[in-house]
Amino acid sequence: MPEIILKNVTKTFDHTNAVDHLNLVIKDRDFITLLGPSGCGKTTTLRMIAGLETPTSGEIIIDGQTVFSSEKGIDVPPQKRNVGFLFQNYALWPHMTVLQNITFGLENLNWEKEKIRERSSKLMRMLQIEEYKDRYPAELSGGQQQRVAIARTLATGPRILLMDEPLSNLDAKLRMEMRSELKRLHMETDSTFVYVTHDQLEAMTLATRISLMKKGKLQQFDAPLTVYNCPSNAFTADFIGNPSINLIPVKVESRQEQEVLLHMGSASIHFHALDSMEAEKGESLLLGIRPENIEISDEGTIEAKVYSALPSGMETVVKLDVLGLILTAVVFGDREFHINDKVKIRFRSRKNHLFRHDEEGRRIASGELD
Ligand SMILES: Nc1ncnc2c1ncn2[C@@H]1O[C@H](COP(=O)(O)OP(=O)(O)OP(=O)(O)O)[C@@H](O)[C@H]1O
Numbered sequence: 557m558p559e560i561i562l563k564n565v566t567k568t569f570d571h572t573n574a575v576d577h578l579n580l581v582i583k584d585r586d587f588i589t590l591l592g593p594s595g596c597g598k599t600t601t602l603r604m605i606a607g608l609e610t611p612t613s614g615e616i617i618i619d620g621q622t623v624f625s626s627e628k629g630i631d632v633p634p635q636k637r638n639v640g641f642l643f644q645n646y647a648l649w650p651h652m653t654v655l656q657n658i659t660f661g662l663e664n665l666n667w668e669k670e671k672i673r674e675r676s677s678k679l680m681r682m683l684q685i686e687e688y689k690d691r692y693p694a695e696l697s698g699g700q701q702q703r704v705a706i707a708r709t710l711a712t713g714p715r716i717l718l719m720d721e722p723l724s725n726l727d728a729k730l731r732m733e734m735r736s737e738l739k740r741l742h743m744e745t746d747s748t749f750v751y752v753t754h755d756q757l758e759a760m761t762l763a764t765r766i767s768l769m770k771k772g773k774l775q776q777f778d779a780p781l782t783v784y785n786c787p788s789n790a791f792t793a794d795f796i797g798n799p800s801i802n803l804i805p806v807k808v809e810s811r812q813e814q815e816v817l818l819h820m821g822s823a824s825i826h827f828h829a830l831d832s833m834e835a836e837k838g839e840s841l842l843l844g845i846r847p848e849n850i851e852i853s854d855e856g857t858i859e860a861k862v863y864s865a866l867p868s869g870m871e872t873v874v875k876l877d878v879l880g881l882i883l884t885a886v887v888f889g890d891r892e893f894h895i896n897d898k899v900k901i902r903f904r905s906r907k908n909h910l911f912r913h914d915e916e917g918r919r920i921a922s923g924e925l926d
Pocket residue numbers: 569570574592593594595596597598599600601754
């Protein structure tokens with residue numbers, strides 16, 4: 557069971573915590589993405605799991621074995637952790653063919669010839685690179701090289717594969733293709749994948765669970781749709797989703813049990829919380845409305861003006877001037893909008909969120925608007 561457990565793992569560089577008391581349990585066969593803005597500690601976390609970076613404190617357990625413990629003085633070297641790495645600059649050996657690149661590691665481990673042949677054939681079939689086996693890396697496209705690099709990493713059969721932005725050198729179309737290859741590969745190999753990315757779409761589409769970090773601290777560790785629908789705070793709500801959620805400063809005008817009247821822009825709006833919540837009269841909060849929850853419709857009751865419209869075929873992102881605020885809506889299909897068009901909007905009765913308007917920005921309620 558290649559479960560990875562991080563207990564209170566901290567890494568300090570120059571008096572700042574790149575990773576700050578991180579606790580994670582990555583389950584067997586999970587596909588975890590480590591996500592967050594530049595400098596939040598994703599790569600450092602991955603490198604500490606790999607054994608390439610020594611934590612300042614904490615404990616790391618892989619497959620039941622303690623591979624690092626500051627207290628017990630344990631630090632197992634990378635080659636003894638039975639993990640495979642795939643980094644952004646995955647340099648293949650240029651003077652070796654595809655086949656030689658894949659089999660080199662196995663020959664070094666003194667595998668039998670027949671076993672090497674079996675393993676390399678299986679991997680090349682799985683990654684659809686059999687026809688290139690005698691070519692040199694320079695004779696392959698970026699995506700083909702990437703697949704060879706994956707095959708080479710998987711050859712020795714690591715049950716844990718650590719990847720740091722492995723698709724970032726590829727163009728958008730290839731990246732999309734490789735994402736589905738990686739998902740299939742994850743299923744076929746029964747391995748545990750840990751994948752670093754700063755791209756929220758990549759994290760959403762690949763992961764079984766997303767670990768979202770900010771300034772070295774874990775913000776949320778949940779399934780992608782849970783992070784999307786139930787963000788733990790305003791930061792996670794804002795980081796996940798494209799276009800981003802609308803985060804609107806509001807003030808509580810009055811409150812009756814689970815219903816609050818919010819002052820928003822130049823108007824008031826009702827919010828019905830699905831559960832009990834803590835909000836006090838006069839309190840400043842942030843109201844989070846996903847762009848798909850703003851409907852432009854003649855049946856709407858709130859007047860708005862089109863500030864800009866960005867059609868992309870399948871959908872149009874429409875920026876609206878509403879009650880003196882600029883809000884983003886998404887309209888599916890091929891409706892046309894023009895700048896300064898007068899429209900009406902209403903909020904869909906789906907989940908909207910209220911967050912504290914402070915540094916932590918904790919979600920205090922989810923509910924409906926009218
Ligand atoms: N060897 C080092 N020496 C000093 N500071 C470092 C070192 N490695 C990382 N850091 C700092 O630690 C923090 C976390 O870096 P890390 O590379 O883990 O971030 P990241 O989330 O992977 O960022 P990116 O998406 O930009 O790669 C950053 O502030 C970085 O400057």
